[in-house]
Amino acid sequence: MTDKAIVCKDLCKQFGDFTAVNRISFDVNKGEIYGFLGANGAGKTTAMRMLCGLSYPTSGEATVAGYNVYRQQEAIKRNIGYMSQKFSLYENLTVRENIRFYGGVYGLSDSQLKEKGVELIERLGLGKEMNKLVGELPLGWKQKLAFSVAIIHQPTIVFLDEPTGGVDPVTRRQFWDLIYHAADQGITIFVTTHYMDEAEYCHRLSIMVDGRIDALDTPAELKRKYSARTMDEVFYALARGAKRSAD
Amino acid sequence: MPDAVTLEGITKTYDKGKVVAVKDVSFTVKQGELFGLIGPDGAGKSTLFRILTTLLLPDAGVATVAGLDTTRDFRKIRACVGYMPGRFSLYQDLSVAENLNFFATLFDTTVEANYALIRDIYEQIKPFSTRRAGKLSGGMKQKLALCCALVHKPDVLFLDEPTTGVDAVSRKEFWDMLKRLKEQGISILVSTPYMDEANLCERIALIQNGKILSIDTPQQIIRDYPGKLYAVRSGSMHKLLADTRSFPGTASSYAFGQYLHLAFTPGREGSAANLEKYLGERGHSGIEIEEITASVEDRFIQLMGNDR
Structure with missing residues (x-):
């Protein structure tokens, strides 16, 4: 076993004559909180789809949780978690049913499901809401539940695509408490966000511009390199030069 | 008009x-x-x-x-x-x-x-x-x-x-x-x-x-923030969040980018000096505590607390 959750070398994705992802290379360590930043249209979603085993690269190499992105897509899907602002839970199932459903999809046994379910509900303080439809929960709770469900099978790595968009400031911070807790348990976190203060919470991060990774380091080192006081300034310095503004 | x-x-x-x-x-x-x-x-x-x-x-x-x-x-x-x-x-x-x-x-x-x-x-x-x-x-x-x-x-x-x-x-x-x-x-x-x-x-x-x-x-809105607000950091930010919250004089402590924003409970033993000592005893190094001006987000969080 290696100590890397993701190893990615010269990964490319071409759509016709458009290079969406242009030879990106980076590693993510196990247990690390890795921020994957970039302007709209920089290629983040395309890169993430390849890493999640949802699309084949045009060229380059990558392994996720030790599995090859060309040949072992199904093994990747079993060993990762995924959550985004748009895709999370089934609104017309209850909290209990969603947990059962996702646990089942990820292959948990009934006894595991029961144990995990109780633990998860307790940590989130959702005891009274067990039989409520998820659609009736406030957005902040939905997002916290979605995250907990995405890691119910103890994946090696979880991909979070703008998990805190539109969430109130207190819930946003509680969400990061959950992220830290998961990282402490050894789950690797791969996260995108448009909130630059959240970039500071990552151990390391990369910034994509026009399909390339133009910077990769710790927040402190990036700020030093770009003589910036905040990550906002670093992002602005890099992304200002972008040619693409696609989505 | x-x-x-x-x-x-x-x-x-x-x-x-x-x-x-x-x-x-x-x-x-x-x-x-x-x-x-x-x-x-x-x-x-x-x-x-x-x-x-x-x-x-x-x-x-x-x-x-x-x-x-x-x-x-x-x-x-x-x-x-x-x-x-x-x-x-x-x-x-x-x-x-x-x-x-x-x-x-x-x-x-x-x-x-x-x-x-x-x-x-x-x-x-x-x-x-x-x-x-x-x-x-x-x-x-x-x-x-x-x-x-x-x-x-x-x-x-x-x-x-x-x-x-x-x-x-x-x-x-x-x-x-x-x-x-x-x-x-x-x-x-x-x-x-x-x-x-x-x-x-x-x-x-x-x-x-x-x-x-x-x-x-x-x-x-920023001027209306009641009391003083401090930015706090140390070498271990995640531990710092838990430790500042267990400090008896803390009213609230939230992550704000590379710092925590912290307010003391009025009239308790909450002070920058006491906090620094408390954190030092818990093994924190590179402790910084500095009074700052609140942001709109600080005020929003504070008002949300009142609303509960």
């Missing part, structure tokens, strides 16, 4: 009164003002927009736009406001130019008549004027939607979360565009979940769970 927007005791419920979307909301947007409605998803921002643009009737209260009553004079209001809803709502299978012409015609005018107003924005998407709106990138869709909302030279412009999901650079550009529109005399009501954008408005209303928490200039 009347105020651009007034709301007086506006309440709206859904699902036969079971869901309260907004409760007793009152505020005024002055003529020529850039006014921000700041709050998370589900706070009731879009409901207010739909009432003001005459798409919903309130359960109670009175609202006016450009001096016209939203219930009685809805036809007149529709002719003199521009509205950019949260979800992209142009015709996906019409081209950029066709969409713009369509909206101009709908308002009984032409693109040429008010071109001066949209020139700066439209020039940026003009190279794609024959492309279908559905095939545009996110940033370009946003610019086209703004042009379509402006093409009839509205008195009041309503922008519901125009920058949600947009990256930090494009957000800055969008706010620059709003500033230029304001200089041309258009009153603007804009909503956003990004607290850092509050500082770009002349006045703001903080809204949460359908209720207004505070209305004022961003500067005054």
Whole structure:
């Protein structure tokens, strides 16, 4: 076993004559909180789809949780978690049913499901809401539940695509408490966000511009390199030069 | 000139009164003002927009736009406001130019008549004027939607979360565009979940769970933060969060980028010196504690606490 959750070398994705992802290379360590930043249209979603085993690269190499992105897509899907602002839970199932459903999809046994379910509900303080439809929960709770469900099978790595968009400031911070807790348990976190203060919470991060990774380091080192006081300034310095503004 | 927007005791419920979307909301947007409605998803921002643009009737209260009553004079209001809803709502299978012409015609005018107003924005998407709106990138869709909302030279412009999901650079550009529109005399009501954008408005209303928490200039909202606020950091930020919260004198401690923002409980042993000693005993190194000015987000969090 290696100590890397993701190893990615010269990964490319071409759509016709458009290079969406242009030879990106980076590693993510196990247990690390890795921020994957970039302007709209920089290629983040395309890169993430390849890493999640949802699309084949045009060229380059990558392994996720030790599995090859060309040949072992199904093994990747079993060993990762995924959550985004748009895709999370089934609104017309209850909290209990969603947990059962996702646990089942990820292959948990009934006894595991029961144990995990109780633990998860307790940590989130959702005891009274067990039989409520998820659609009736406030957005902040939905997002916290979605995250907990995405890691119910103890994946090696979880991909979070703008998990805190539109969430109130207190819930946003509680969400990061959950992220830290998961990282402490050894789950690797791969996260995108448009909130630059959240970039500071990552151990390391990369910034994509026009399909390339133009910077990769710790927040402190990036700020030093770009003589910036905040990550906002670093992002602005890099992304200002972008040619693409696609989505 | 009347105020651009007034709301007086506006309440709206859904699902036969079971869901309260907004409760007793009152505020005024002055003529020529850039006014921000700041709050998370589900706070009731879009409901207010739909009432003001005459798409919903309130359960109670009175609202006016450009001096016209939203219930009685809805036809007149529709002719003199521009509205950019949260979800992209142009015709996906019409081209950029066709969409713009369509909206101009709908308002009984032409693109040429008010071109001066949209020139700066439209020039940026003009190279794609024959492309279908559905095939545009996110940033370009946003610019086209703004042009379509402006093409009839509205008195009041309503922008519901125009920058949600947009990256930090494009957000800055969008706010620059709003500033230029304001200089041309258009009153603007804009909503956003990004607290850092509050500082770009002349006045703001903080809204949460359908209720207004505070209305004022961003500067005054910050000045109203009660007591002192400190930025704290150490070598181990995650542990620092737990340790500052267990310190007996702490009233609140939240992560804020590379620092924690911390307030002490008045009258307890809370002080920077005591905290530093407490953290030192728990093995923290590189401790920094510095008094700072609150941000709008700090004030929002503090007001949310009162509301509970």
